[in-house]
Amino acid sequence: MSDMYFGIERTSDKVEQDESEFYPDNYDRREIMNLKIxxxxxxxxxxxxxxxxDRDTHNQTCGFVEETCKNGCGEILMRKDMENHMQENCNNRNVDCDYCKTIVTFKFLxxxxxQCEMYPVECEYCEEKVPRKEVNQHVSLEGTCxxxxxxxxxxxxxxxxIGTKRELTMHLQNDFIFHLSRMMDQQSNSKALLVATRVSLAKRECELENLKSFITKEIGKPVSQSDICVFEWNITNWSEKTRKSLVYPNWCIVSEPFYSGPQGYCLCLKLYPGGRRFHRESHVSIDVWVSKGNYDDKLPIDYQxxxxxxxxxxDQQLDAKNVVLRREKTLKFTPERTCEAIDDxxxxxxxxxxxxxRNNELFLQFCLQLNMP
Known part of the structure; x- marks a missing residue:
């Protein structure tokens, strides 16, 4: 069914037409895009x-559009206020330390x-403000405090x-004779200490000779200096170490490593002030360990x-005469790095x-007689 309408043939409404036959109405579009908004x-x-x-172009630069701070502080502000915020108010902005000029994030200032080395702190004695790194110098003898x-x-x-710098100056001027006498006393004490040290060394040498004689008697053959390993261990702060050992069952004091002789086995001692195993809390226990040493490749692999x-x-009593506590045992060297213990x-x-x-310390001597094959 068709008819003519204004000179154009009119087709039935049910006939589909190709989209290519439609054209955009650019005139209307121009009219719309030119509307004022x-x-x-x-x-x-x-x-x-x-x-x-022009709306999209304006929105890209509009100062009233809200944005999240680019420094990551989480603040949401209008674009026109962002620069001032990032430079003046943002907690994540970088600032210079006024004292050391280091760049620091403001929230960590x-x-x-x-801890700033140049930050002024108040001297506890004169209340003067001094850079932190100069405090020690300020309160020293050469300082200004x-x-x-x-x-x-x-x-x-x-x-x-003990006194202020002014008082100290007067003290040094007025007590010259006193200081001279103290220096002379100190010199006399030093001489006495030197003499005592020499006597102690002589005593040690005598004890070593006696020990050599004792070992010779026991094993039936002469021994040389190189056959004997002697290690002396000075253990300080005994009360504190005993307390720790009683609280922690496996806690022990470990000596520095030492060798059984020139190019010998490496040894160390472990001492348990609170005891161990069946003698816990009643005895002092001690172990001797054979550990990895620098000369193991030159020593017998299986020294049984x-x-x-x-x-x-x-015994540290001043008038004690050879009062000692001695415990003996045997030790063998094996590839398994042996340990020998005296729990009691x-x-x-x-x-x-x-x-x-004595004086919260004790002196322990370890002696090893080597019978090298």
Missing amino acids: YCDQQEKGCGWKGELK EDHFG PGCPLECQFSEAGCPF QHCKFSFTLI FLSHETMKSRSYL
Whole structure:
């Protein structure tokens, strides 16, 4: 069914037409895009008014559009306020420390002040503000602090004076004779100490000779100096170490490594102040360990021969005459790195009965007799 309408043949409404037969109405589009509009951010204060076709371009630069801070602080602000925020108010902005000129993130600035070398801190003696790194110099003898207490330069000689720099100057001027006498006393004490040291060395040499004689008698053959390994162990702060050992069952004191002789086996001692195993909390236990050494490749791989060793605890009483505690045992060297233990080395009661412990320290001597094949 068709008819003519204004000179154009009219087809039935049900006939589909190809989309290519339609053309955009550019005139209407131009009319629409030329319409005058206001900015989307008008309610926030933007006064821009322009044609619709320019809206996207304006939105890219509109100062009233909200954005998240580019420094990552989480603040949301209008674009026009962003630069000032990032430079002046943002917690994540970088700033220079006023004192050391280091660049620091603003939110960490207070933490930085707590360790800044140039941050001014108040001197506890004169209340002057001093850069942190110069505090020690400020309160020293050569410093400028007028109120810090200073020791007399002759304190090591026994002078007890402590006073301000001004008082110290007067003290040095007025007590010259006193200081001279203290120095002379110190020199006399040093000589006495030197003599005592020489006597002690002579005593040690005598003890070593006696020990050599004892070993010769026991094993039936002469021994040379190289056959004997002697290690002396000075253990300090005994009370604190005993407390730890009683709290922690496996806690022990370990000696520095030492060798059984020139190019010999490497040994170390382990001492348990609180005891171990069946003698826990009643005795002092001690072990001797054979560990990896620098000369193992030159030593017998499987040295089964037993070597006698002893532990000697020295009585520190001034008038004691050869009062010692000696415990002996045997040791063999094997590839398994052996350990020999004396769990009941010294009872806590025995320690209290003698002066093995003096000034919170004790002296232990380890002696090993080597019978090399």
